[in-house]
Amino acid sequence: MNGKTADVGTPQAKTGAAMVLGGGIGGMEAALSLAESGIKVYLVEGKPSIGGVMSQLDKTFPTNDCAMCTMAPRLVAIGRHKDIEILSMTDVETLEGGPGHFTATLRKRSRFIDEGKCTGCGTCVANCPTRNKVQPLPATAVEVEPRFRDKAREIVERNRGRKGLLMPILQEVNSAFNYLPEDVLSFVSRETGYPLSHIYKVATFYGAFSTVPRGKHLVSVCMGTACYVKGGERLLEKFSDRLEVKVDGTTRDMKFTLKSARCIGCCGLAPAVMIDNVVYGRLSVGDVPKILDKYKGA
């Protein structure tokens, strides 16, 4: 649509197209409503993706609702709707005409990638020669603590040559040591060529990874809206009392780490708690001792 014009409706063709400016939550809702009435919609957004400010929020005022839970269904519906065309990184240059007969000229800025092929995996960023020149890999060997050394090398060697090897390596390191030791991450960076900054970006993004030592069992008490209103906070207090640790703390015997999680995806079972990969739902504070007893010998 670079410098082209789009006819968004003529008096002769009243069922023509509509153009919605701005892909925030309001624009998304408007686009969906128009498309549901059978009108072709051009959803124009200047940023690289739709979602607007709401996509950066955790909760919304005043209801404290999970912002992503509100947005995600709309994002999916827009992506799938045959009558909605998203024009991201696009600006309106001119708008002429009147009601029922507007003509807009749009300019779409380049992304410098083939949008049909890009999957957003980020591998090109990790392997960018320009970026790597600015941030050269350390020339000296990385000192890895002896207790991690052999296992870390084995994990890297096993994944070497594999496509998108960073995630599997981090997952294996995390499950082998129960966290991602700093010296092992430097070692992974040197051996794989991924900049350390990128590795930390991934390591700190996913809640399943930890960059500090963690207990053998991870107790995640859900504080999402559904769980919170059904007593999630009392459950968290009970776990904290019973384990004698604060949130984000680890018991002295390194057995449990207590976390407060956002929605863990089981709202129908609220209030819910996840220990490692096991979900316990519809809990009351009285259930906490029984649950923890199951892990006594484990």
Ligand code: FES
């Ligand atoms: S709010 Fe969704 S599982 Fe707790």
